[in-house]
């Protein structure tokens with residue numbers, strides 16, 4: 166648990182291990198993380214990293230071989246069947262492929278878990294009248310899934326997850342089947358619902374853009390392990406692990422196109438050229454940094470690209486620089502820039 170997490174956690178996983186086949190690789194290898202109440206927590210990783218296995222351990226769709234699963238103060242692994250069913254009603258789940266009944270209308274899909282739980286018809290109707298407007302589907306209550314767009318289908322999936330008034334929402338690649346615009350709409354809806362319904366959200370995704378759009382904190386997984394976690398702003402502006410850097414680069418960019426590189430002047434005799442990405446957050450003024458570095462260290466700096474972006478309302482800038490000069494001068498200039506709190510990463514051309 167890191168110092169940003171207030172206690173008690175809504176979800177606390179510790180030392181989770183899972184191996185599907187004897188002698189096979191560990192799908193989960195000693196995973197420990199905790200999600201604070203009201204937080205949107207993202208888990209990002211490539212295919213096979215263990216994200217689905219991890220999220221399914223929260224509601225015990227998957228049982229870990231070892232470790233502890235605490236949800237809303239309950240030790241999930243100690244519950245009997247009836248208590249587990251009750252605990253699962255406090256945990257809604259949204260799926261990538263919506264998992265809708267094609268022969269049921271929107272209203273019937275949303276009411277399905279209520280029907281299973283034996284909730285009387287009148288109470289079901291009352292619940293539908295409350296939930297459908299929350300997801301913007303009142304006008305579609307009698308439509309069948311085939312008559313809906315992907316975004317509308319996912320709204321049904323979300324409404325169904327909300328039917329049992331959960332305190333936790335698990336989202337398993339909830340936007341991966343959607344186009345970019347619809348993805349943003351669904352992410353905005355999830356963020357809005359978090360605020361209105363006091364939800365805690367744990368989501369898994371392979372897209373860092375999803376994390377950037379709505380998460381407060383993120384854990385990066387690779388080969389069954391959490392390799393880095395922290396506040397999204399810090400992970401984006403100061404990624405520590407090479408895999409995290411690659412994920413972050415997908416969103417904020419760091420590579421210089423070969424055509425741009427080809428147009429850069431070659432270094433003069435006795436000098437070298439180094440390409441670096443500089444990320445600055447907070448009040449650091451880049452123009453001053455660039456001109457000061459160039460003046461005080463006797464180097465030349467060519468700004469190859471630059472832009473300002475925003476994560477969770479906090480602005481940050483990212484620039485690609487080509488710096489020319491004697492190797493030791495460049496090194497000293499970079500060290501000075503780092504001492505100002507800028508994050509410098511060498512760009513592989």
Ligand SMILES: Nc1ncnc2c1ncn2[C@@H]1O[C@H](COP(=O)(O)OP(=O)(O)OP(=O)(O)O)[C@@H](O)[C@H]1O
Nearest residue numbers: 185186191192210211212213214215216217218219
């Ligand atoms: N039911 C299963 N039986 C056997 N192996 C499994 C099963 N589920 C997952 N695995 C294996 O566990 C590892 C982690 O898979 P998992 O699905 O959790 O990863 P993921 O990060 O969610 O990837 P994806 O996005 O592709 O689902 C993989 O090696 C996968 O092949």
